[in-house]
Amino acid sequence: MNDGPIWFKSSYSDTEGAACVEVALPWRKSSYSQGEGDQCVEVSALPQAIRIRDSKRKDGPYLAIAPSTWSAFVAHMLGG
Template sequence: MKEAWRKSSYSQGENTACVEVAFAWRKSSYSGNENTACVEVAFTTPTVAVRDSKDPSGPHLTVAPSSWRGFLRSLN
């Protein structure tokens, strides 16, 4: 798992009172080997974060854990 450090939105100004948080992103076992159609997830509290692994600094979606479990059940 790789961690992605992000500066908290609650941090203030120029390198003062800065807090960083890390998500441990995991690549989906359903993602292809050629770095196409890759999805990564990070289990955070209180949400599950989902992103495109080809754009790790881009936007990510957050959902409730119960919604994520429901999504996974619907795939079977």
């Protein structure tokens, strides 16, 4: 498993690997997660989507939602 950032190659890179730009996508663990790593949710923000995953399954599936949906969810959870 890779706990470091996830790197994505630019769509402008050629197939030989020359003139490449890569961007890191960090995952952040919820501040409500337990210290032992149980019951953790991680979030990664992109301009077009917010990605959410179970931190125990780093190579597993994730949920991608629109940033506006994430903002509405967070506002609702904060009582707003």
